[in-house]
Amino acid sequence: MIGRLNHIAIAVPDLAAASAKYRNLLGAHVGQPQPLPEHGVTVVFIDTGNTKVELLEPLGDTSPIAAFLERNPSGGMHHICFEVPDIRAAAEVLKSGGARVLGDGSPRTGAHGKPVLFLHPKDFDGTLIELEEV
Amino acid sequence: MIGRLNHIAIAVPDLAAASAKYRNLLGAHVGQPQPLPEHGVTVVFIDTGNTKVELLEPLGDTSPIAAFLERNPSGGMHHICFEVPDIRAAAEVLKSGGARVLGDGSPRTGAHGKPVLFLHPKDFDGTLIELEEV
DSSP: OOOOEEEEEEEOSOHHHHHHIIIIISOOEEOOOEEEGGGTEEEEEEEOSSSEEEEEEEOSTTOTTHHHHHHOTTOEEEEEEEEESOHHHHHHHHHHTTOOBSTTSSOEEOTTSSEEEEEOGGGTTTOOEEEEEO | OOOOEEEEEEEOSOHHHHHHIIIIISOOEEOOOEEEGGGTEEEEEEEOSSSEEEEEEEOSTTOTTHHHHHHOTTOEEEEEEEEESOHHHHHHHHHHTTOOBSTTSSOEEOTTSSEEEEEOGGGTTTOOEEEEEO
């Protein structure tokens, strides 16, 4: 079912500082900040050639990563995203196998404009997994 | 400097259970367990086509991931590994830029038999970064 690792997301308290470290210390291919107010984050993509690292900074008062950064003020790895060919079929397989899909259990439109869902981290070894239909 | 994302490592309390979930619920390409006693872990690789997920379970009494699993009993994302062409050059650039290389600051032989180093997570937004020479 799951295919490529689309990205790994890292929540950071200071996007400009984090971007500068990846660009200047690690010599990575770091993109420009993209504010996504409807998703409560500003995003910077790092292109590693085979996949992406997504740096996330909270945007607005109801950011979905605010609570994570309260628990982890220095930042930290937030989620990993795998590609799937059919998100509704994936949701059915997962739910019938006992995995919990976050929210109302239905796919929604993710930060990249594609259908996504998130799986409960307690069902996958403390790891928040996003599935994205591509 | 950094190139491909070689793998993301997830520490898990029960490697057989974690492998079964990735294989049966997520339909992933999950390999066989590889005990690496000299590194204190048993490893299972998941091939995502473009990169790998590495599931890590402690092995022996002095596992380097034992403390992480004490803090995170359900498991969690442990580190990400980027490929570099020259690990000694990378170490020099990073140290001269103020980043801390763990251990004595010199590359050592990693779990895949290649030269690796780890960077202090406090210098990279709470994320433990491994660099591997390929």
